[in-house]
Amino acid sequence: MLTYLTLIFACQLLGELLVGALALPIPGPVVGMVLMFVFLLIRGHVPEDLGRVTAGLLGTMSLLFVPAGTGVMLHFHLLGEAALPLGAGLLVSTLATIAVTGVLMAWLGAERSDG
Amino acid sequence: MGSLQNLSETWIYLSASPLFHLTLTLVAFQAAAWLFEKGGRNPLLNPVMVAVVIIVIVLSATGTSYASYFEGAQFVHFLLGPATVALAVPLYRQWHVVKRSGVAIAISLLCGSLTAIATSVAMAWLLGATPEIMATIAPKSVTAPVAMAIAEEIGGLPSVTAVLVILTGIIGAMFGTMVLNACRVRPWTARGLAMGTASHGIGTARALQVNETAGAFSGLAMGLNALATAILLPILWGLVFR
Numbered sequence: 001m002l003t004y005l006t007l008i009f010a011c012q013l014l015g016e017l018l019v020g021a022l023a024l025p026i027p028g029p030v031v032g033m034v035l036m037f038v039f040l041l042i043r044g045h046v047p048e049d050l051g052r053v054t055a056g057l058l059g060t061m062s063l064l065f066v067p068a069g070t071g072v073m074l075h076f077h078l079l080g081e082a083a084l085p086l087g088a089g090l091l092v093s094t095l096a097t098i099a100v101t102g103v104l105m106a107w108l109g110a111e112r113s114d115g
Numbered sequence: 116m117g118s119l120q121n122l123s124e125t126w127i128y129l130s131a132s133p134l135f136h137l138t139l140t141l142v143a144f145q146a147a148a149w150l151f152e153k154g155g156r157n158p159l160l161n162p163v164m165v166a167v168v169i170i171v172i173v174l175s176a177t178g179t180s181y182a183s184y185f186e187g188a189q190f191v192h193f194l195l196g197p198a199t200v201a202l203a204v205p206l207y208r209q210w211h212v213v214k215r216s217g218v219a220i221a222i223s224l225l226c227g228s229l230t231a232i233a234t235s236v237a238m239a240w241l242l243g244a245t246p247e248i249m250a251t252i253a254p255k256s257v258t259a260p261v262a263m264a265i266a267e268e269i270g271g272l273p274s275v276t277a278v279l280v281i282l283t284g285i286i287g288a289m290f291g292t293m294v295l296n297a298c299r300v301r302p303w304t305a306r307g308l309a310m311g312t313a314s315h316g317i318g319t320a321r322a323l324q325v326n327e328t329a330g331a332f333s334g335l336a337m338g339l340n341a342l343a344t345a346i347l348l349p350i351l352w353g354l355v356f357r
Contacts, residue, residue: 005197012196025345027260029199030338036203046204054201057194058330061320062163062288063144064195067188068259069167069281071274073174074181078275085242089252090279093235094286094313095294097256101227101336102300102309108219109304 004050008057011035130177136187143169158289163281163317199258199316202334205323209331212304220308224336227312228343231256232351246356247271253352254344255279258315261341269352280315287314288321303328311336 015032018024024031040046072079079086129135147165154160174184185192206213213220235252244252250271254262259280266276287310295306303326310318311333319337323330 008197008200011200011203015200025261025264026338026341027199027258029196030258030261030341032196032200033203033206033334033338036200037207040203040207041210046207051204054204057198057201058205058320058323061198061323062317063141063166064191064198065163065281065284065317065320066140066144066166066170067185067192068195068277069163069285070170070174070184070188071181072167072278072281073171075275075278078272079278082244082248085239085244085248086252086279088242089235089238089244090255090283090286092238093231093252094256094283095290096234097227097231097313098287098291098294098309099298100230101223101312102295102305103298104226105216105219105223105305105308106300106302108222109216109302 001049001053004047004053007039007050008032008036008053011039130179131183133187133190136179136184137190138187139170139173139184140166140188140191143173158292161285161289163288164285167281195316202319202331202337205327205331206335209328212328213332213335216304220332220335220339223305223308224312224339225343227309227336228256228340228347231313231340232344232348250352251275252279254348255283256313256315257341257344258337261345265345265348268349281317284314284317287318291318291321292325304332307332308336312340315340 012029012032014035015030016028018031019026019028144162144166146169147160147162150165151157151160151162170184173179174181232253235255236249239249239252247270250269251266253269253271254265254276256262257265257280259277262276262280263273265271266273291306291310291314295309300306300309307319307322307326307329310322310329314321315337319330319333322333
């Protein structure tokens, strides 16, 4: 267990280092995800202990957004002033994005992913 | 009497310690998760949103600042990075499906990414938002660290963008299933890709609860959309607003 927890942290650390060194426009953890993916491709399967560690992390992933979400209290004033454009913008745009992406992917991916 | 005074002194000490706010975060989330289950998994009772509401009420009632709350909550927040790395596992397990539909993924993601940018800016503009607010909302579908960097680059307010990103995630998690059902989008691949493109990690967390294929595609879309928006948005912004 500890081995794979260490591997996860190491991937993130290496990701952060690469982002800093190469001035990449994506966050370190996303690069870390790519590194972990490459590890799995080389390994050829998901080790049982790694599966357990990641299941633990991903099973409670929603919780991890709560501290950042609570940051809403810092901006009540501005959010109140621009409530209409921000609220309508977020709602319409998020729903439209889900619809466009989902419909396109279902349509374009249909003939191939049915098999 | 003496023990009561000890208790209140201990309370004053503990309420300022990181442990209190860490525990508050966990308790609020579990209460929210319990409510979500009790309410028949009604999307309007999204656990992230309910937990945030509970915590904001507690902090306001006790006159606690966000900064001192975050001293405790940062330990939870920190795990976001490792959890993102962990998304490689569902992605690897679904890799055979991803490989087969590379072109479909690329086109859907690109169109989704452009929709996210164009509709948010257009709606804000139509409803009289300032250019600063438009720049703040434009990267809202992308995972927080990237969105904040983009907002800064195009003249928005990064800390407000972080909040809009979270709200976008919550909106996607709340209404995503409804929209996808209304549009008759059935394949888990498409449902996951849509959730991850529109509402990053919170959408992905939601997709993972429903189906592993959807979770893998959502995690993939989250990473790819971060990359696409980071490259596209500053270029588009330069073309349209300068």
